[in-house]
Amino acid sequence: MSQSVETLDEIVERYPGQPEYLIFMLQDIQSTYGYISEDSMKVVCDYSGVPLTQGYSVATFYQSFRLDPRGEHEVRVCLGTACHLKGGQRIVEEVERRLNVAAGGTTEDLRYTLSTVNCVGACALAPVVVVDEEYLSNMTAKKLEKHLKTLDYDLENETKEHGHV
Amino acid sequence: MSNVSEALKIEDWRLTSAEDLKALQKQILSGRDPNRPEIVVCHGTGCLANGSEKVSDALRTALADAGIEAKVMPGIKTTGCQGFCSRGPLVLIRPGGLFYQRVKPKDATEIIEKTLLKGEPVKRLLYKDPASGDTILNEQDIPFYKLQERVVLHNIGKIDPTDIADTIAAGGYQALAKALAGMTAEQVVEHIEQSGLRGRGGAGFPTGRKWRSALKAIETKGRPVYVVVNGDEGDPGAFMDRTIMEGDPHAVLEGLILGAYALGAEKGYMYVRAEYPLAIKHLEVAMVQARELGLLGENILNSGFSFDVRINRGAGAFVCGESTALFTSIEGKPGNPRPKYVRSVEEGLWGRPTILNNVETWANIPLIIGKGPDWYKKLGVPHSTGTKVFSLVGKVNNVGLVEVPMGVPVSAIVEDIGGGVPGGQPFKAVQTGGPSGGCIPYSLKDTAVDFDSLTKAGSMMGSGAMIVMDEGDCVVDVGRYFLRFLEEESCGKCLPCRLGLSRMREILDNFSRGRGSEQDIEDLISLAQAVQDGALCALGSSAPNPVLTTLRYFKDEYLAHVNNQTCPAGVCKELITYTIDPGLCTGCTSCARQCPNNCISGRKKEPHTIDTDQCIRCGICRETCKFDAVRVS
Numbered sequence: 001m002s003q004s005v006e007t008l009d010e011i012v013e014r015y016p017g018q019p020e021y022l023i024f025m026l027q028d029i030q031s032t033y034g035y036i037s038e039d040s041m042k043v044v045c046d047y048s049g050v051p052l053t054q055g056y057s058v059a060t061f062y063q064s065f066r067l068d069p070r071g072e073h074e075v076r077v078c079l080g081t082a083c084h085l086k087g088g089q090r091i092v093e094e095v096e097r098r099l100n101v102a103a104g105g106t107t108e109d110l111r112y113t114l115s116t117v118n119c120v121g122a123c124a125l126a127p128v129v130v131v132d133e134e135y136l137s138n139m140t141a142k143k144l145e146k147h148l149k150t151l152d153y154d155l156e157n158e159t160k161e162h163g164h165v
Numbered sequence: 166m167s168n169v170s171e172a173l174k175i176e177d178w179r180l181t182s183a184e185d186l187k188a189l190q191k192q193i194l195s196g197r198d199p200n201r202p203e204i205v206v207c208h209g210t211g212c213l214a215n216g217s218e219k220v221s222d223a224l225r226t227a228l229a230d231a232g233i234e235a236k237v238m239p240g241i242k243t244t245g246c247q248g249f250c251s252r253g254p255l256v257l258i259r260p261g262g263l264f265y266q267r268v269k270p271k272d273a274t275e276i277i278e279k280t281l282l283k284g285e286p287v288k289r290l291l292y293k294d295p296a297s298g299d300t301i302l303n304e305q306d307i308p309f310y311k312l313q314e315r316v317v318l319h320n321i322g323k324i325d326p327t328d329i330a331d332t333i334a335a336g337g338y339q340a341l342a343k344a345l346a347g348m349t350a351e352q353v354v355e356h357i358e359q360s361g362l363r364g365r366g367g368a369g370f371p372t373g374r375k376w377r378s379a380l381k382a383i384e385t386k387g388r389p390v391y392v393v394v395n396g397d398e399g400d401p402g403a404f405m406d407r408t409i410m411e412g413d414p415h416a417v418l419e420g421l422i423l424g425a426y427a428l429g430a431e432k433g434y435m436y437v438r439a440e441y442p443l444a445i446k447h448l449e450v451a452m453v454q455a456r457e458l459g460l461l462g463e464n465i466l467n468s469g470f471s472f473d474v475r476i477n478r479g480a481g482a483f484v485c486g487e488s489t490a491l492f493t494s495i496e497g498k499p500g501n502p503r504p505k506y507v508r509s510v511e512e513g514l515w516g517r518p519t520i521l522n523n524v525e526t527w528a529n530i531p532l533i534i535g536k537g538p539d540w541y542k543k544l545g546v547p548h549s550t551g552t553k554v555f556s557l558v559g560k561v562n563n564v565g566l567v568e569v570p571m572g573v574p575v576s577a578i579v580e581d582i583g584g585g586v587p588g589g590q591p592f593k594a595v596q597t598g599g600p601s602g603g604c605i606p607y608s609l610k611d612t613a614v615d616f617d618s619l620t621k622a623g624s625m626m627g628s629g630a631m632i633v634m635d636e637g638d639c640v641v642d643v644g645r646y647f648l649r650f651l652e653e654e655s656c657g658k659c660l661p662c663r664l665g666l667s668r669m670r671e672i673l674d675n676f677s678r679g680r681g682s683e684q685d686i687e688d689l690i691s692l693a694q695a696v697q698d699g700a701l702c703a704l705g706s707s708a709p710n711p712v713l714t715t716l717r718y719f720k721d722e723y724l725a726h727v728n729n730q731t732c733p734a735g736v737c738k739e740l741i742t743y744t745i746d747p748g749l750c751t752g753c754t755s756c757a758r759q760c761p762n763n764c765i766s767g768r769k770k771e772p773h774t775i776d777t778d779q780c781i782r783c784g785i786c787r788e789t790c791k792f793d794a795v796r797v798s
Contacts, residue, residue, distance in 0.1 A: 020497040023480055027439070054498075061499035061656075062480035064439055080401035081596065081632045082558040084646050090784050097761050118483060118650060119401035120440055123558035123630075124211045124250030124565055135214035140788050142759065 006032060008040050012047045019050050022058055026065060035066040071106045071113035073151055075099075075131050075144075080119030082126040087140070091127060092116055094141035098148070112148075179459040181467040183342035186333070189458075193334045199260060202281060203238040204228070207255040207322065209246025209408065210443065211565075216270070217254035223273035224256070231277045245412015245447075247322035248566040249309055252292065257322075262304040265290040295562065295584060312582045315568045316544065316552045317528050321412035326447050329454035332415040338460050340535035341419050344426060345468040348534075353427040354380060357530065359538035361550035366395055366486075366523030367601065367627045368703070369549070369616035375510055375520055379428055382511040382518040389431060391514045392424045393521040395491060396437035396444065399483040400599030401650065402630035405554040406524035408566055410437065410444035413528065414451035418474070420527035422461065423534055424520060425472040433474040434514070436491050439481060448476055483654035487702045488513070488521050490656070501656050502702035523628065525554055545571030549615035553626070557583050559633040560592070569614070576610040579633055586635045593634045594718070598627025600647040601707035603714025604640070623714040625707070639736035640715040640722050645673040647711040651704060662705030665696035669712065676723060677737040679730030686723060690716065735797040738782045742798055745786075747772035749794035756786035756795065 011028045015021035025044045030036055036059055045055040059065040077083075077092045092103055092114075099112050106113040122128050125137030129144055136147060180186050206212075206221040221241045228234055228241070247255050252266035258280060265276065268290055279285050292301050294308060301307050315321075324331035332338070344353055358373030383390055394417060398406040410417060421433050437445050452474060455461040463471045482500050484490045490500035492514045513519025529551060533541045545551050549571035555578060558564050562584035569578060575595055579585065586592050594604040597614075603624035605612055612618055616626050634643065648670040657663045672689050675681045693709030700706040716723060725731050732740040745756075745765075750772040757765040757773055762781050767773030775786070775795075787795040 018497075020495070022497040023477070023494070027478055027480065048497075057499055058497070062482050064481035079650075081599070081630070081643075081646065082402050082564075084401075085559050085632070085634065085638055085643075087784070087788070090788075093783060094761065094785065117440065118399070118654070119403070121398065121404035121407045121438075122210050122214060123402050123404060123556060124253075125214050126558065126564075128214075135210070137211075137214050141783075141785055142789065 008043045017047050019048050022048050034070045071111050074113045076115050076117045078120045078128040079116045082123035086126045088127040091141050183346040186342045190333050193330050201238050203259045205242045205257040207247045208243040211250035212253035215253045219270045220254045220268050223270035227273040227277040245321045245326050246408040251564040264304040266292050309563045313567050314570050318568050326412050327450050337415045340531035345466050350427045356538050360533045360541040365525035379510040379518045379520045390428050391519040392430045392433040394435040395523045397479050397486040399486045400628050400630050402558050402632045403628045404556045405629045407441050407444050409524050409528050411447050414447045416528040420530035423530050435476045438479045484656045484704050501658050546615050555629045555631045557631050560586050560635040561633040571615045572613045574611045593636050596632040598625040599630050600651050602627045603710045606718040639734035640719045641676050642736045644712045651708045659701035661696045661699035676726045678739045681727045742777050744796050745773050746794045749792050756789050759785050759789045
């Protein structure tokens with residue numbers, strides 16, 4: 001990890017310690033660490049003065065919060081109406097088969113997290129899949145598979161370079 | 166140096182009056198030669214996804230290579246979404262409006278050399294009208310744009326949303342300056358009342374009446390009061406608000422400041438979906454720049470009026486588009502709605518009087534104050550004044566964002582502007598209003614698109630998503646889709662919504678499997694009515710609309726599922742079979758290789774067959790086949 005990753009305390013201290021900033025803090029923690037660990041939840045709740053139960057009530061109510069680590073790459077298949085009509089559901093099923101993971105889950109090797117999203121507002125590109133931050137337009141299961149293969153390739157090369165297992 | 170002063174080449178300029186703002190506008194305009202060509206690249210989400218950032222980079226390089234930077238406006242202008250998303254990436258050369266579509270980075274040199282140096286168009290990048298077959302040079306002559314009336318979207322595609330100088334040059338903040346200099350708060354509210362503006366978020370409640378109620382509440386409750394932007398555009402298929410926030414963030418901000426002035430609010434909030442990162446970024450930039458110029462914050466334009474705004478990012482909950490749920494979310498809690506025995510204008514955020522309007526509504530406010538309610542009322546029809554922005558998506562040729570006066574017929578939007586359904590057959594239905602709305606069948610294509618006519622047809626305006634369906638779309642499937650969506654998004658607080666929607670979806674699941682009876686259809690209708698009557702908030706009470714309207718207009722299709730176990734559109738998996746037409750199959754083996762269940766067999770160069778018992782009906786073979794040999798029945 002590089003030194004620039006902020007500590008939990010640094011993140012929460014961006015905001016006043018009040019309950020109204022709970023969602024802000026959780027969002028920032030998630031964008032830094034990818035998910036909200038038990039430890040970070042404790043820090044946030046202590047700092048903003050709310051009971052842990054309330055912290056979890058917020059984190060489980062909103063779909064964007066994750067309580068488990070996510071994969072290296074995030075594959076988000078849009079299931080907005082336009083994408084649904086143009087076969088978004090088929091793409092989800094195909095990726096589920098290929099990655100052997102149910103929508104919402106993360107592969108065992110922590111490479112991919114597959115999720116569905118209720119419309120990313122890019123309906124003109126339907127069906128849309130967002131891989132990490134990249135919007136892929138007019139997707140088919142086949143095209144997505146190709147794209148994921150290039151990610152696989154990058155990932156392997158990266159692993160070689162950095163000498164990780 | 167700050168962003169703004171850098172852009173304007175001015176150090177520390179805080180505007181202190183309406184005259185100051187006019188002088189600044191004049192100064193910016195005088196530095197620009199209106200005849201000098203300007204290269205504009207669309208950086209809306211659609212074009213960006215299709216690679217427009219690479220196109221603008223390539224154009225920048227090509228421009229530098231050609232050494233003609235002095236002859237054109239400096240830099241490449243990047244704007245918000247220009248609307249014609251299906252043709253992106255879009256490049257325009259102004260002032261003429263020469264329109265290039267589907268531009269690739271490799272086209273950049275040719276555009277510079279041919280168009281800018283020699284004044285000739287690059288023919289292959291021009292738009293060819295599929296209807297007439299004519300090649301069209303300029304944006305304003307393309308039917309998609311020509312038939313629109315871009316009022317709220319007038320700046321989008323013209324200004325760089327991250328540069329306040331562009332907004333000011335285009336007349337931004339003049340309405341605010343006018344109000345602060347010469348209108349009382351009461352007059353601002355009167356203008357909005359007289360304009361007839363109705364909320365663009367869905368229900369169409371008269372905005373002026375809402376503001377008036379807030380003023381009444383203040384009489385008894387006093388201040389503080391709050392003004393809030395609802396940018397939680399959750400309707401699947403809708404991206405109007407996203408485009409406005411991304412492409413003209415100052416319009417929303419100016420509208421909000423005017424609302425704050427009318428109510429005497431000191432603090433405002435913008436609640437924006439987290440799925441819209443670019444919108445959030447542009448709004449943040451706009452706020453910083455407006456503060457630096459003294460258009461936001463302490464003592465705006467030296468009028469003594471102070472107001473500031475905070476952005477709250479949504480966290481992925483559709484129900485937070487509902488007013489009371491949105492308020493509890495801003496307060497940092499789960500977004501549960503509350504019953505509205507007391508309306509939210511009286512008891513909203515932090516229990517205080519609050520006005521909440523949707524993004525597009527706020528963007529209308531500066532227009533009404535700037536040009537007057539009488540001008541505004543001339544747009545649209547008597548009970549639905551102004552224009553409405555729609556996202557036109559689904560099975561339609563010209564997918565994109567369109568703005569038309571209220572009251573035009575559905576067919577004008579779908580067929581004239583949208584270019585109809587690919588393949589040329591009539592559309593089956595147009596779904597408006599998202600999960601809370603309904604379907605307008607082709608037989609009602611002349612229905613006027615205004616609040617009251619759509620409601621009369623059983624649908625609703627909603628936030629402005631228009632999803633075009635063709636004969637390949639099944640109404641039972643669409644009904645299931647919306648119910649599943651709302652079932653997942655239901656907060657679970659009230660029973661009719663929590664259990665009612667699940668039960669309705671189960672009934673439709675059965676229909677999609679060919680099970681059920683006509684009695685089930687009757688039960689479905691009765692349950693739908695119970696949910697409408699009993700749900701706590703609009704998410705639940707409007708949830709049955711898609712099912713009820715499709716039952717009203719497409720009952721035969723439901724009956725086909727229930728009585729004949731067939732899905733006429735060929736969508737419901739358990740009622741269809743995939744087969745290969747031996748006459749068309751060339752034996753290329755492509756489908757057999759892609760089949761995830763390995764149930765396609767056949768020799769090379771000979772027709773293949775599908776083992777229908779093993780087939781999981783994923784449809785990949787049909788998608789893969791280049792010869793259209795895979796049939797659905």
